[in-house]
Amino acid sequence: MTANQQTDSTEAVNAREIVGELVRKARKAMNIFIHYDQSQVDEVVQALAWAICKPGNAEELARVAVRDTGLGKYEDKVNKNRRKTMGTLRDLLGAKSVGVIHVDEEKGITEIAKPVGVVAAVVPSTNPAATPLNKAMMALKGRNAIIFSPSPKGATTCQLLIQYIHEELAKIGAPLDLVQSLPAPVNKELSNELIQQCDIVTVTGSANNVRAGQTSGKPNLCVSAGNVVSVVDATANLQEAAHRICLSKIYDYATSCSSDNAVVIEEAVYDEMIGALKKEGGYLCSAEEKALLEQAMWPDGKRSGKTTAKAPEVIAEAAGLQNPAAKEASFFMVEETGIGPGYPFSREKLAVVLAVYKAKDFDDALDITKRILNCQGRGHSCGLHTTDESHIERIGLEMDVCRLLINQAQCYGNGGNFNNGLNFTLSMGGGTWAGNNIGENLSYKHFINITKVSRVIPEVIPTEEDLWGSYFAKYGR
Template sequence: MSGDRTSGSDGPGAETPDGTEPTDPAEASKDGSDGPATHGRDGPSATGPEEARAAAGGPDAAASDSSRRAERTVAAARTAANELAAWDPDDAAALVRSVGERLADGETISRLARSAANETGRGHPGTKAEKVATEIDAARRSVRDAPTAGVVDRDGAAGTVTVAGPLGVVGAAVPATHPVVVPAVLSLYGLAARNAVVLAPSPSAVETCDAVVETVSRALADAGAPTDAVSMLPAPPSKPETDALFERADFVVAAGSETTVAAGQRCGTPNVAASADGVVAVADGSVPAPAVAARVAVGATYDFGAHPAGDAAVVTVSPAVDPLCAALEDEGGYVLDAAERDRLRALLGDSEGDESEARAAGSDPRGKSPRRLAAALGLPNAARQTSFLIVTPDSADDPLATLPGIPAIAVHGRDGFDGALGPAADP
C-alpha cells in the first residue's frame, strides 16, 4: 500500500497521473481492440428469444432462464477445465506466466483502472492503477514461487508424496470495489492449479470485468489454451444467475456484499467468503497520537476508502481519544458534530439494500471522493477540502461504528487495553 493519500479534490472523472482524461469504457471499445468485448456468451445487452420469453413469463421464468444461462457457461468452462487437467504442470506454469505478463502490461493496467473508476464511480483512477499493479505483481510472485500442480511436496521421513490436482470449475463473485483485481488474480490462481474460472460481476462492474476476461482470453488463445478457461456469466447480471453459478461450480469464491457472502455460504459448494468490513485498528495509548494518526489516515483514505483492507475504525483507551482526533485533524481530517453524524447515518441508510438502485438514486457514498461526500452531507466549505471524515460513534451498535468503503474513520474509546480489543474482535 502506498504511503501517499489521495487528494479530496480528485475523483472519478478527474485527470489521471499522466494528465489524460479517463475514457469511458464504451468509448474505449469502439475500435474493437482495447475495450470490453462482451465476453459473456449473450453480450451485456443481448436479448434473445429465451430472454424475451423470460421477460414475458414473470419472475419464475426469469429465474429459470438465469439458471440455464449459468448452466451453459459452466458447461463450457468444465470442458475447458477437463482439457487443462491433462496439461503438464510445466506447461500450465508457462501458461500462467504468459497470462500474467499480459495482465501486468502497464498500458493494460492503466486502461483497466480507468474503466473501473469510470464504470463503478468509486475510487481514484491513479490509486486504482497502483493497487491493480501491486496485487497482480503479488499474485504472479505467489504462483511463481509455490508449486500448484503435480507433485508439490515430498516428505522423505514420512515416505509421503503430495500431488495437487485440479478442482474443476471455480465460480467467483466480482465486487464493485475490486472489478479488476479479483478477476485478474483469481484467473492466475485458478489457471495455476489447472482450473477454469467463471466470474459473476457486480451490476456496476460488468464492462470492466468483461475487459479483464477479454485480456485473459487473448493470452489463452495465443498460448493454445482453451479460451473458456476464464469466462463471465452473460450480462446483465442477476442474483439468481450468480446463485446458479455457485450451485454448479466445484468451488466458490464469494467476495463482496453481505448478500453475496450469504449466497456463497449457503450454496452447498465448498467456498471461501469475505465481506468488505474494513480493518479495525487498536492503539493502546503508548504510541504517540501523531504516529497512530499518520498510519490510520493512510488506510482510511487510500483509493477514497474503496478498499476492503482500509481502516474503518480505530479503538484506543478513553484518555487517548481527544489527542488522537486532534492528530487526525492535523492529517487532514474533519471531525463531524452531532448533527453531521446524523446526516451521515441517514446517507449510509439510504445506500443500504440493492446496489444498483442506490447508485441510480445517487445515494451510494462508497468510494466517493471526500469532496463529494462532504457535499452530500452539506458540510461547510472548509470541510470540502478535507482528506477524510472523523466520526465518534455513540456506541458499538451505532451504524457509524465502522465505516468501510468511504474516506472516513470511526474513533472509539474504551476503558483499558482489553476493552479496546473487544470492538476489533467483533466490530
C-alpha cells in the same frame, strides 16, 4: 400458469442453457489444461498477470471501473490492479501445484496435487478487475477453469478484463475458455445457476451474495464483511500511526473491507493522536456535523450509494458540511461512544469516514474493540499501533480475528504486502468467527485437491508410559 410464472420458467431455462454452455466449454478447456506441467501452468499464470499489468491495461480497467460503478478513485485502482497482481504473482511463481508437490519420507507420505474443477467466482463492484484477476490466477495455478459472475455495474470492466486475458492466453497457445464470464445483463438467475453448475464457489461481495454461496450446497470459499478496528496505545509513535491509518482509510475511497473503520485511542494520548490525524488531512466533525453526515450516509436507515466509496468533497456536499476545512479534508472523523445497530458509525461504512473511540486505558481499548468486532467484523482483522511487546501478546491472545497487524496500514497489509508475510489476496477468510470455511487469506492452495499416497513405514507402537506417564504421575492409575 400465470404470465409471471411463465416468464420465470423461461428465464430459468435460459439461465440453465447459458450457464451450461459456459461450463461445457470450461470442462473442455480443462481437459487440455490437465496435461500442462508446472512450468506451463506458471506461464499461464504469468500471462494472466500480464493481462492487467501490461502498460495501459490497468489504467483502462480503472477508468471503466470508476466510470461504470461510480466507486473508488482512478489512481488507486490503477495502483491496486498492478500491486495486487504483482504481489500475487510473486507468491505463486515457484510454488508447486502440479503433480507431486511434497514427499515426507519419514512418514511415507507423498502428496499429489489435482484440480478442484470449474470455479464459480462471484466478484464485487468495488474491485471489478483486481478481484476476478486475483481469483483467476489462483484457480488456474491449480489447473482449474474459472467463470466470473460480476456485479451488474462491474460487468463492463470484467468483460474488458476477459478480453485482455484472452489476448495473452492466445499468445501462449492456452485454451481461452479457461477464463470466462457470465454475459450481460448479469442477473441473480444466471449467478445462482452458475453456482449450482460449477464444482466450487468463491464469493467476495455483499452479504446476500455470500449467503447464496454458503447455502448453495456446494463447496465454498466465501468470505464475509470486514469492519477493521485499529488500537492506538499510549506508547505508539503517534504521527506514524496517524499516517498509516490515513493511508488505509483513504485508499480507493475506502472500497475495501480491509480499510480502517474505527480507531480506539487511549485517553492519555487521545488529544495528541487526534491532532496527528488532523495533520494527515482528517476533519473532526462536530456533533451537529456528525448528525448531518449520518443522515447523508443512512437516509431512512439504509446505506446510501450516493456517499459510498466517494471522494470526500462529494460526501461533504451531500451532508451539507459548510466549514471550508470539511470540504478540503481527506477523510472525516466522528467521535463515537455507542456500538451496535443504533450506532451506524460503529459498523463497516465503505466511506472515508473514521469512527473514533476514547478508551480509559489499554484494558478498556481491548474491551471496546471486542464489542465493535462482535457487532460486525469478528474474524476479519484488527490492528495495534504500539511499542509495547506485552500489548502485542495480549491483543493477540484476546482478539478473535484471523489477522492482527502491528504498526501497519491495514488496507495495504491484511491482504498481503511486500513488507509482511501474509500472501497477497483480495479475499480474506474470517474463520468460524465469521461463519467462513477458511480463516486464511485466499490462495492457490484452496484450489487444489491433494491425493496422499501412503507407504508402509517401520511400526512404532507407543507404550502406556509414553501415553499416560504424566497423567499417572499426577493422578495415579
